[in-house]
Amino acid sequence: MQPRIDKIVVDFISQLTANNNKTWFDANRSFYTEARSAFLQFGEAFISRVAEFDPTVGELDVKNCVFRINRDVRFSPDKSPYKRHFGLFVARGGKNSRLPGYYFHLQPSDNSVFCSGNYGLNSEELRQLRTEICNFPEELHAIVSDLPKAGLRLSDNEGKLKKLPRGFEIDERYSEYLKYKTLNAIVGYSDKEVLSENFFDTLCRHAEAAHALNDFYLRALETEVEEDYGL
Numbered sequence: 001m002q003p004r005i006d007k008i009v010v011d012f013i014s015q016l017t018a019n020n021n022k023t024w025f026d027a028n029r030s031f032y033t034e035a036r037s038a039f040l041q042f043g044e045a046f047i048s049r050v051a052e053f054d055p056t057v058g059e060l061d062v063k064n065c066v067f068r069i070n071r072d073v074r075f076s077p078d079k080s081p082y083k084r085h086f087g088l089f090v091a092r093g094g095k096n097s098r099l100p101g102y103y104f105h106l107q108p109s110d111n112s113v114f115c116s117g118n119y120g121l122n123s124e125e126l127r128q129l130r131t132e133i134c135n136f137p138e139e140l141h142a143i144v145s146d147l148p149k150a151g152l153r154l155s156d157n158e159g160k161l162k163k164l165p166r167g168f169e170i171d172e173r174y175s176e177y178l179k180y181k182t183l184n185a186i187v188g189y190s191d192k193e194v195l196s197e198n199f200f201d202t203l204c205r206h207a208e209a210a211h212a213l214n215d216f217y218l219r220a221l222e223t224e225v226e227e228d229y230g231l
Helices: 007-018 022-027 029-053 123-136 137-150 174-177 199-209 211-219
Strands: 086-090 101-106 113-118 186-187
Touching: 007 029, 007 101, 022 029, 029 086, 029 101, 029 199, 086 113, 101 123, 101 186, 113 199, 123 174, 123 211, 137 174, 137 199, 137 211, 186 199
Parallel strands: none
Antiparallel strands: 086 101, 101 113, 113 186
């Protein structure tokens, strides 16, 4: 019998969304503890499956891969103290890793998402990634072309450049890839899908389908750039 998302996880997040305040949370702390425990169990099974097709993630403790429920409100106009989702990031180094990994975002009202890769690349990381794209455009194109077969697409959630970055030379057939600020594959899920008995296999299938893109991404970040490209 494969692991499943316990309904208590969805129920807790749904109620927290409607009652996003410390008073409610403190009164329902045992509810949170039970929901988090159920999510951790699912996450532990997901980590084990990912390690089977991507051993680069190494041995991970699920608690180091699940994000805290508290929000950092210091610089946000939204002062709600708690997140409206549970998040799990499987990558070497855990949830704070700068390396590409496999992220599962569980959020009710049909807002759950799987996304590969990583985000917020600094200028050097972005330079490394764009250099790899210029050196191996056909390889990347083949990988991206395979994503829809598994129901995935290349994510532009971080936005795209309107113009090509300066200093990079590439065949115009592949130039669009240089406009991306990262290379992530993404797919969304309804609540019905998340709570279905075969969701674990669906999530793992999507993660495995994104493995080749993560490999390309990881190779870029671990390759020393010698070409005189610029941003």
